[in-house]
Amino acid sequence: MNKGGLLGWLLFFLAIIMLGILAYNYLSPSLPINFTQNQSTINLPSYNGSLQFYPNMRFPEKSLTYSIDAACSQEKKDRMIQAFFRLENETPIIFYSASIGNVLVNCRETEAPKNGDTFIAGEGGAKTIIKTDKFNIIEQGEILLLYQKACNNYNVELHELLHVLGFKHSDNKESLMYNISECNQRLTQDIVDELKKLYSVKELPDLHITNVSASKHSAYLISYLDFSLDVKNQGLAKAENVILEIYSSNSKIEEFNLETINYGEGKYFKAKNIKFSGDKVSFLVRTSEELDLSNNRVDLAISN
Ligand SMILES: [Zn+2]
Incomplete structure:
Protein backbone atom coordinates (compact mmCIF):
# COMPACT_ATOMS: atom_id res chain seq x y z
CA MET A 1 0.00 0.00 0.00
CA ASN A 2 1.41 3.42 -0.93
CA LYS A 3 1.58 6.46 1.44
CA GLY A 4 -1.38 8.23 -0.19
CA GLY A 5 -3.60 5.18 0.32
CA LEU A 6 -2.65 4.90 4.03
CA LEU A 7 -3.47 8.60 4.64
CA GLY A 8 -6.81 8.11 2.89
CA TRP A 9 -7.72 5.20 5.17
CA LEU A 10 -6.66 7.16 8.27
CA LEU A 11 -8.78 10.16 7.27
CA PHE A 12 -11.69 7.81 6.54
CA PHE A 13 -11.49 6.21 10.04
CA LEU A 14 -11.10 9.63 11.69
CA ALA A 15 -14.22 10.85 9.88
CA ILE A 16 -16.16 7.76 11.05
CA ILE A 17 -15.09 8.40 14.69
CA MET A 18 -16.07 12.11 14.49
CA LEU A 19 -19.46 11.21 13.02
CA GLY A 20 -19.93 8.70 15.82
CA ILE A 21 -19.21 11.33 18.51
CA LEU A 22 -21.54 13.83 16.84
CA ALA A 23 -24.30 11.24 16.54
CA TYR A 24 -23.86 10.19 20.19
CA ASN A 25 -24.14 13.79 21.40
CA TYR A 26 -27.01 14.53 19.06
CA LEU A 27 -29.02 11.43 19.93
CA SER A 28 -28.32 11.28 23.65
CA PRO A 29 -27.59 14.51 25.54
CA SER A 30 -25.63 13.37 28.59
CA LEU A 31 -27.23 12.73 31.95
CA PRO A 32 -26.45 15.50 34.45
CA ILE A 33 -23.35 14.86 36.55
CA ASN A 34 -23.53 16.12 40.10
CA PHE A 35 -20.80 18.12 41.76
CA THR A 36 -19.71 17.56 45.33
CA GLN A 37 -18.76 20.33 47.69
CA ASN A 38 -15.45 20.78 49.49
CA GLN A 39 -16.69 21.64 52.95
CA SER A 40 -15.84 25.26 53.71
CA THR A 41 -15.42 26.20 57.35
CA ILE A 42 -17.08 29.20 58.93
CA ASN A 43 -14.89 31.01 61.46
CA LEU A 44 -17.03 31.89 64.46
CA PRO A 45 -15.76 34.57 66.83
CA SER A 46 -13.72 32.91 69.57
CA TYR A 47 -15.79 34.28 72.46
CA ASN A 48 -18.70 32.26 73.82
CA GLY A 49 -22.05 33.49 75.02
CA SER A 50 -22.14 32.00 78.52
CA LEU A 51 -22.87 35.36 80.18
CA GLN A 52 -25.69 36.08 77.76
CA PHE A 53 -29.13 34.66 76.96
CA TYR A 54 -27.97 33.70 73.44
CA PRO A 55 -24.43 33.58 72.00
CA ASN A 56 -22.90 36.84 70.77
CA SER A 200 -14.81 45.72 69.03
CA VAL A 201 -16.07 43.67 66.05
CA LYS A 202 -16.29 46.02 63.05
CA GLU A 203 -19.76 46.99 61.85
CA LEU A 204 -19.44 45.20 58.50
CA PRO A 205 -21.41 42.62 56.53
CA ASP A 206 -20.22 39.01 56.28
CA LEU A 207 -21.39 37.03 53.27
CA HIS A 208 -21.19 33.29 52.88
CA ILE A 209 -22.45 30.72 50.36
CA THR A 210 -24.45 27.71 51.49
CA ASN A 211 -26.81 24.98 50.19
CA VAL A 212 -24.98 24.76 46.85
CA SER A 213 -26.04 22.18 44.32
CA ALA A 214 -24.63 22.05 40.80
CA SER A 215 -24.73 19.69 37.86
CA LYS A 216 -23.21 19.45 34.41
CA HIS A 217 -24.90 18.28 31.24
CA SER A 218 -23.87 18.40 27.62
CA ALA A 219 -25.30 18.42 24.15
CA TYR A 220 -23.76 18.98 20.71
CA LEU A 221 -20.27 18.67 22.27
CA ILE A 222 -20.86 21.64 24.58
CA SER A 223 -21.07 21.33 28.39
CA TYR A 224 -23.50 23.36 30.47
CA LEU A 225 -23.70 24.11 34.18
CA ASP A 226 -26.92 24.32 36.22
CA PHE A 227 -26.72 25.45 39.85
CA SER A 228 -28.60 26.81 42.81
CA LEU A 229 -27.31 28.28 46.09
CA ASP A 230 -28.06 30.58 49.01
CA VAL A 231 -26.01 33.67 49.83
CA LYS A 232 -26.40 34.71 53.47
CA ASN A 233 -25.25 37.77 55.40
CA GLN A 234 -24.22 36.84 58.94
CA GLY A 235 -22.46 40.12 59.70
CA LEU A 236 -23.47 43.36 61.39
CA ALA A 237 -24.34 45.58 58.43
CA LYS A 238 -26.23 45.53 55.14
CA ALA A 239 -24.23 44.17 52.19
CA GLU A 240 -24.68 46.39 49.11
CA ASN A 241 -23.96 45.58 45.46
CA VAL A 242 -23.41 41.86 46.11
CA ILE A 243 -21.76 40.11 43.15
CA LEU A 244 -21.77 36.33 42.59
CA GLU A 245 -18.95 35.14 40.32
CA ILE A 246 -18.67 31.70 38.69
CA TYR A 247 -15.22 30.31 37.87
CA SER A 248 -14.13 27.31 35.84
CA SER A 249 -10.43 26.37 35.98
CA ASN A 250 -9.64 29.74 37.63
CA SER A 251 -11.17 31.82 34.84
CA LYS A 252 -14.41 33.69 35.35
CA ILE A 253 -17.21 32.43 33.14
CA GLU A 254 -20.16 34.42 34.48
CA GLU A 255 -21.19 36.96 37.12
CA PHE A 256 -24.54 37.99 38.58
CA ASN A 257 -25.59 41.04 40.61
CA LEU A 258 -27.54 39.99 43.71
CA GLU A 259 -27.99 43.65 44.81
CA THR A 260 -28.56 44.16 48.56
CA ILE A 261 -28.64 41.57 51.39
CA ASN A 262 -29.33 42.80 54.93
CA TYR A 263 -27.83 41.11 58.01
CA GLY A 264 -29.76 37.99 59.01
CA GLU A 265 -31.11 37.70 55.47
CA GLY A 266 -30.26 35.41 52.58
CA LYS A 267 -30.93 35.21 48.85
CA TYR A 268 -31.70 32.03 46.91
CA PHE A 269 -30.24 32.11 43.42
CA LYS A 270 -30.32 29.63 40.54
CA ALA A 271 -29.15 29.60 36.93
CA LYS A 272 -29.22 27.08 34.11
CA ASN A 273 -27.30 26.32 30.93
CA ILE A 274 -24.16 28.33 31.59
CA LYS A 275 -21.52 27.31 29.02
CA PHE A 276 -18.84 25.46 30.90
CA SER A 277 -15.80 23.22 30.47
CA GLY A 278 -13.80 21.08 32.89
CA ASP A 279 -14.68 19.14 36.03
CA LYS A 280 -14.36 21.90 38.62
CA VAL A 281 -16.44 24.95 39.38
CA SER A 282 -16.04 27.72 41.99
CA PHE A 283 -18.60 30.18 43.32
CA LEU A 284 -17.37 33.44 44.83
CA VAL A 285 -19.51 36.10 46.49
CA ARG A 286 -18.25 39.62 47.20
CA THR A 287 -19.26 43.05 48.41
CA SER A 288 -17.25 46.16 49.34
CA GLU A 289 -15.77 45.22 52.76
CA GLU A 290 -16.44 42.28 55.07
CA LEU A 291 -15.72 40.78 58.49
CA ASP A 292 -14.37 37.52 57.09
CA LEU A 293 -13.37 36.71 53.51
CA SER A 294 -12.47 33.07 54.16
CA ASN A 295 -16.08 31.90 53.81
CA ASN A 296 -16.87 33.63 50.49
CA ARG A 297 -15.83 30.85 48.15
CA VAL A 298 -17.13 27.33 47.50
CA ASP A 299 -15.24 24.90 45.24
CA LEU A 300 -16.97 21.93 43.68
CA ALA A 301 -15.65 18.89 41.81
CA ILE A 302 -17.40 16.13 39.90
CA SER A 303 -18.20 13.18 42.16
CA ASN A 304 -17.25 9.67 41.12
ZN1 LIG B 1 -32.85 40.97 86.37
Whole structure:
Protein backbone atom coordinates (compact mmCIF):
# COMPACT_ATOMS: atom_id res chain seq x y z
CA MET A 1 0.00 0.00 0.00
CA ASN A 2 1.41 3.42 -0.93
CA LYS A 3 1.58 6.46 1.44
CA GLY A 4 -1.38 8.23 -0.19
CA GLY A 5 -3.60 5.18 0.32
CA LEU A 6 -2.65 4.90 4.03
CA LEU A 7 -3.47 8.60 4.64
CA GLY A 8 -6.81 8.11 2.89
CA TRP A 9 -7.72 5.20 5.17
CA LEU A 10 -6.66 7.16 8.27
CA LEU A 11 -8.78 10.16 7.27
CA PHE A 12 -11.69 7.81 6.54
CA PHE A 13 -11.49 6.21 10.04
CA LEU A 14 -11.10 9.63 11.69
CA ALA A 15 -14.22 10.85 9.88
CA ILE A 16 -16.16 7.76 11.05
CA ILE A 17 -15.09 8.40 14.69
CA MET A 18 -16.07 12.11 14.49
CA LEU A 19 -19.46 11.21 13.02
CA GLY A 20 -19.93 8.70 15.82
CA ILE A 21 -19.21 11.33 18.51
CA LEU A 22 -21.54 13.83 16.84
CA ALA A 23 -24.30 11.24 16.54
CA TYR A 24 -23.86 10.19 20.19
CA ASN A 25 -24.14 13.79 21.40
CA TYR A 26 -27.01 14.53 19.06
CA LEU A 27 -29.02 11.43 19.93
CA SER A 28 -28.32 11.28 23.65
CA PRO A 29 -27.59 14.51 25.54
CA SER A 30 -25.63 13.37 28.59
CA LEU A 31 -27.23 12.73 31.95
CA PRO A 32 -26.45 15.50 34.45
CA ILE A 33 -23.35 14.86 36.55
CA ASN A 34 -23.53 16.12 40.10
CA PHE A 35 -20.80 18.12 41.76
CA THR A 36 -19.71 17.56 45.33
CA GLN A 37 -18.76 20.33 47.69
CA ASN A 38 -15.45 20.78 49.49
CA GLN A 39 -16.69 21.64 52.95
CA SER A 40 -15.84 25.26 53.71
CA THR A 41 -15.42 26.20 57.35
CA ILE A 42 -17.08 29.20 58.93
CA ASN A 43 -14.89 31.01 61.46
CA LEU A 44 -17.03 31.89 64.46
CA PRO A 45 -15.76 34.57 66.83
CA SER A 46 -13.72 32.91 69.57
CA TYR A 47 -15.79 34.28 72.46
CA ASN A 48 -18.70 32.26 73.82
CA GLY A 49 -22.05 33.49 75.02
CA SER A 50 -22.14 32.00 78.52
CA LEU A 51 -22.87 35.36 80.18
CA GLN A 52 -25.69 36.08 77.76
CA PHE A 53 -29.13 34.66 76.96
CA TYR A 54 -27.97 33.70 73.44
CA PRO A 55 -24.43 33.58 72.00
CA ASN A 56 -22.90 36.84 70.77
CA MET A 57 -25.84 39.15 71.48
CA ARG A 58 -25.16 42.74 70.44
CA PHE A 59 -26.70 45.73 68.71
CA PRO A 60 -25.46 46.07 65.11
CA GLU A 61 -23.82 49.42 65.89
CA LYS A 62 -21.87 50.57 68.91
CA SER A 63 -23.58 53.98 68.78
CA LEU A 64 -26.94 53.39 70.45
CA THR A 65 -29.87 55.73 70.93
CA TYR A 66 -32.11 55.89 73.98
CA SER A 67 -35.36 57.58 74.86
CA ILE A 68 -36.61 58.11 78.42
CA ASP A 69 -40.35 58.45 78.85
CA ALA A 70 -41.63 61.78 80.20
CA ALA A 71 -43.43 59.87 82.99
CA CYS A 72 -40.07 59.04 84.63
CA SER A 73 -39.06 61.11 87.68
CA GLN A 74 -35.99 63.32 87.40
CA GLU A 75 -34.21 61.00 89.84
CA LYS A 76 -34.78 57.96 87.61
CA LYS A 77 -33.76 59.91 84.47
CA ASP A 78 -30.52 61.04 86.13
CA ARG A 79 -29.69 57.53 87.31
CA MET A 80 -30.44 56.04 83.90
CA ILE A 81 -28.06 58.53 82.27
CA GLN A 82 -25.40 57.67 84.88
CA ALA A 83 -25.78 53.99 83.92
CA PHE A 84 -25.24 54.92 80.23
CA PHE A 85 -22.13 56.97 81.21
CA ARG A 86 -20.73 54.04 83.17
CA LEU A 87 -20.85 51.73 80.14
CA GLU A 88 -19.53 54.49 77.86
CA ASN A 89 -16.52 54.83 80.16
CA GLU A 90 -15.73 51.11 80.27
CA THR A 91 -16.78 49.75 76.87
CA PRO A 92 -16.78 50.93 73.21
CA ILE A 93 -20.56 51.62 73.38
CA ILE A 94 -21.80 55.23 73.04
CA PHE A 95 -25.35 56.35 73.93
CA TYR A 96 -27.26 59.24 72.32
CA SER A 97 -30.69 60.62 73.17
CA ALA A 98 -33.34 60.23 70.42
CA SER A 99 -37.12 60.52 70.10
CA ILE A 100 -37.52 56.73 69.66
CA GLY A 101 -34.36 55.02 70.86
CA ASN A 102 -32.84 51.57 70.50
CA VAL A 103 -33.25 51.51 74.28
CA LEU A 104 -36.71 52.55 75.44
CA VAL A 105 -36.90 53.55 79.12
CA ASN A 106 -40.31 53.61 80.80
CA CYS A 107 -41.24 54.14 84.43
CA ARG A 108 -44.09 53.37 86.75
CA GLU A 109 -44.26 55.55 89.83
CA THR A 110 -47.00 53.64 91.69
CA GLU A 111 -46.03 51.09 94.36
CA ALA A 112 -43.61 48.55 92.91
CA PRO A 113 -45.05 45.06 92.27
CA LYS A 114 -43.92 42.15 94.46
CA ASN A 115 -42.51 38.73 93.69
CA GLY A 116 -43.12 36.84 96.95
CA ASP A 117 -41.47 38.95 99.65
CA THR A 118 -39.23 40.99 97.35
CA PHE A 119 -40.17 44.11 95.41
CA ILE A 120 -39.51 44.07 91.70
CA ALA A 121 -37.28 47.08 91.14
CA GLY A 122 -37.35 46.93 87.37
CA GLU A 123 -37.61 44.86 84.23
CA GLY A 124 -35.47 44.91 81.14
CA GLY A 125 -34.75 42.91 78.03
CA ALA A 126 -34.10 42.82 74.33
CA LYS A 127 -37.34 43.15 72.35
CA THR A 128 -36.26 42.48 68.77
CA ILE A 129 -33.51 39.96 68.06
CA ILE A 130 -32.32 38.87 64.61
CA LYS A 131 -30.50 35.56 64.57
CA THR A 132 -27.56 35.07 62.21
CA ASP A 133 -24.93 32.31 62.18
CA LYS A 134 -22.46 34.56 64.02
CA PHE A 135 -24.52 36.98 66.10
CA ASN A 136 -27.85 37.40 67.80
CA ILE A 137 -28.45 40.98 66.73
CA ILE A 138 -30.51 43.15 69.08
CA GLU A 139 -32.42 45.91 67.32
CA GLN A 140 -34.42 47.26 70.23
CA GLY A 141 -34.70 46.75 73.99
CA GLU A 142 -36.89 48.04 76.76
CA ILE A 143 -36.38 49.00 80.40
CA LEU A 144 -39.19 49.46 82.91
CA LEU A 145 -38.17 51.14 86.18
CA LEU A 146 -40.64 50.16 88.90
CA TYR A 147 -38.96 50.98 92.22
CA GLN A 148 -40.07 53.76 94.54
CA LYS A 149 -37.13 53.61 96.95
CA ALA A 150 -33.78 52.25 95.89
CA CYS A 151 -30.14 52.32 96.88
CA ASN A 152 -28.38 55.63 96.46
CA ASN A 153 -26.79 54.52 93.17
CA TYR A 154 -27.74 53.50 89.62
CA ASN A 155 -27.48 49.71 90.14
CA VAL A 156 -31.11 48.99 89.16
CA GLU A 157 -30.76 51.01 85.93
CA LEU A 158 -27.45 49.32 85.04
CA HIS A 159 -28.89 45.86 85.84
CA GLU A 160 -31.83 46.41 83.46
CA LEU A 161 -29.58 47.98 80.80
CA LEU A 162 -27.36 44.87 80.89
CA HIS A 163 -30.47 42.71 80.36
CA VAL A 164 -31.21 44.83 77.26
CA LEU A 165 -27.63 44.18 76.09
CA GLY A 166 -28.27 40.43 76.38
CA PHE A 167 -26.81 39.61 79.81
CA LYS A 168 -28.56 37.18 82.13
CA HIS A 169 -28.50 36.91 85.91
CA SER A 170 -25.28 35.99 87.70
CA ASP A 171 -24.88 33.43 90.52
CA ASN A 172 -22.41 35.82 92.18
CA LYS A 173 -24.16 37.66 95.06
CA GLU A 174 -21.64 40.51 94.74
CA SER A 175 -22.52 41.10 91.08
CA LEU A 176 -25.19 43.64 90.24
CA MET A 177 -26.54 40.99 87.86
CA TYR A 178 -27.51 38.79 90.84
CA ASN A 179 -31.27 38.33 90.73
CA ILE A 180 -31.84 39.99 94.14
CA SER A 181 -30.56 43.55 94.47
CA GLU A 182 -28.31 44.72 97.31
CA CYS A 183 -26.91 48.25 97.45
CA ASN A 184 -23.22 47.20 97.49
CA GLN A 185 -23.31 44.99 94.38
CA ARG A 186 -21.02 46.00 91.53
CA LEU A 187 -20.37 45.65 87.82
CA THR A 188 -18.02 42.69 87.32
CA GLN A 189 -15.03 42.67 84.97
CA ASP A 190 -16.25 39.60 83.01
CA ILE A 191 -19.25 41.60 81.74
CA VAL A 192 -17.06 44.59 80.84
CA ASP A 193 -14.63 42.28 78.99
CA GLU A 194 -17.46 40.57 77.09
CA LEU A 195 -18.88 43.95 76.00
CA LYS A 196 -15.40 45.10 74.91
CA LYS A 197 -14.98 41.94 72.79
CA LEU A 198 -18.46 42.05 71.27
CA TYR A 199 -18.36 45.76 70.39
CA SER A 200 -14.81 45.72 69.03
CA VAL A 201 -16.07 43.67 66.05
CA LYS A 202 -16.29 46.02 63.05
CA GLU A 203 -19.76 46.99 61.85
CA LEU A 204 -19.44 45.20 58.50
CA PRO A 205 -21.41 42.62 56.53
CA ASP A 206 -20.22 39.01 56.28
CA LEU A 207 -21.39 37.03 53.27
CA HIS A 208 -21.19 33.29 52.88
CA ILE A 209 -22.45 30.72 50.36
CA THR A 210 -24.45 27.71 51.49
CA ASN A 211 -26.81 24.98 50.19
CA VAL A 212 -24.98 24.76 46.85
CA SER A 213 -26.04 22.18 44.32
CA ALA A 214 -24.63 22.05 40.80
CA SER A 215 -24.73 19.69 37.86
CA LYS A 216 -23.21 19.45 34.41
CA HIS A 217 -24.90 18.28 31.24
CA SER A 218 -23.87 18.40 27.62
CA ALA A 219 -25.30 18.42 24.15
CA TYR A 220 -23.76 18.98 20.71
CA LEU A 221 -20.27 18.67 22.27
CA ILE A 222 -20.86 21.64 24.58
CA SER A 223 -21.07 21.33 28.39
CA TYR A 224 -23.50 23.36 30.47
CA LEU A 225 -23.70 24.11 34.18
CA ASP A 226 -26.92 24.32 36.22
CA PHE A 227 -26.72 25.45 39.85
CA SER A 228 -28.60 26.81 42.81
CA LEU A 229 -27.31 28.28 46.09
CA ASP A 230 -28.06 30.58 49.01
CA VAL A 231 -26.01 33.67 49.83
CA LYS A 232 -26.40 34.71 53.47
CA ASN A 233 -25.25 37.77 55.40
CA GLN A 234 -24.22 36.84 58.94
CA GLY A 235 -22.46 40.12 59.70
CA LEU A 236 -23.47 43.36 61.39
CA ALA A 237 -24.34 45.58 58.43
CA LYS A 238 -26.23 45.53 55.14
CA ALA A 239 -24.23 44.17 52.19
CA GLU A 240 -24.68 46.39 49.11
CA ASN A 241 -23.96 45.58 45.46
CA VAL A 242 -23.41 41.86 46.11
CA ILE A 243 -21.76 40.11 43.15
CA LEU A 244 -21.77 36.33 42.59
CA GLU A 245 -18.95 35.14 40.32
CA ILE A 246 -18.67 31.70 38.69
CA TYR A 247 -15.22 30.31 37.87
CA SER A 248 -14.13 27.31 35.84
CA SER A 249 -10.43 26.37 35.98
CA ASN A 250 -9.64 29.74 37.63
CA SER A 251 -11.17 31.82 34.84
CA LYS A 252 -14.41 33.69 35.35
CA ILE A 253 -17.21 32.43 33.14
CA GLU A 254 -20.16 34.42 34.48
CA GLU A 255 -21.19 36.96 37.12
CA PHE A 256 -24.54 37.99 38.58
CA ASN A 257 -25.59 41.04 40.61
CA LEU A 258 -27.54 39.99 43.71
CA GLU A 259 -27.99 43.65 44.81
CA THR A 260 -28.56 44.16 48.56
CA ILE A 261 -28.64 41.57 51.39
CA ASN A 262 -29.33 42.80 54.93
CA TYR A 263 -27.83 41.11 58.01
CA GLY A 264 -29.76 37.99 59.01
CA GLU A 265 -31.11 37.70 55.47
CA GLY A 266 -30.26 35.41 52.58
CA LYS A 267 -30.93 35.21 48.85
CA TYR A 268 -31.70 32.03 46.91
CA PHE A 269 -30.24 32.11 43.42
CA LYS A 270 -30.32 29.63 40.54
CA ALA A 271 -29.15 29.60 36.93
CA LYS A 272 -29.22 27.08 34.11
CA ASN A 273 -27.30 26.32 30.93
CA ILE A 274 -24.16 28.33 31.59
CA LYS A 275 -21.52 27.31 29.02
CA PHE A 276 -18.84 25.46 30.90
CA SER A 277 -15.80 23.22 30.47
CA GLY A 278 -13.80 21.08 32.89
CA ASP A 279 -14.68 19.14 36.03
CA LYS A 280 -14.36 21.90 38.62
CA VAL A 281 -16.44 24.95 39.38
CA SER A 282 -16.04 27.72 41.99
CA PHE A 283 -18.60 30.18 43.32
CA LEU A 284 -17.37 33.44 44.83
CA VAL A 285 -19.51 36.10 46.49
CA ARG A 286 -18.25 39.62 47.20
CA THR A 287 -19.26 43.05 48.41
CA SER A 288 -17.25 46.16 49.34
CA GLU A 289 -15.77 45.22 52.76
CA GLU A 290 -16.44 42.28 55.07
CA LEU A 291 -15.72 40.78 58.49
CA ASP A 292 -14.37 37.52 57.09
CA LEU A 293 -13.37 36.71 53.51
CA SER A 294 -12.47 33.07 54.16
CA ASN A 295 -16.08 31.90 53.81
CA ASN A 296 -16.87 33.63 50.49
CA ARG A 297 -15.83 30.85 48.15
CA VAL A 298 -17.13 27.33 47.50
CA ASP A 299 -15.24 24.90 45.24
CA LEU A 300 -16.97 21.93 43.68
CA ALA A 301 -15.65 18.89 41.81
CA ILE A 302 -17.40 16.13 39.90
CA SER A 303 -18.20 13.18 42.16
CA ASN A 304 -17.25 9.67 41.12
ZN1 LIG B 1 -32.85 40.97 86.37
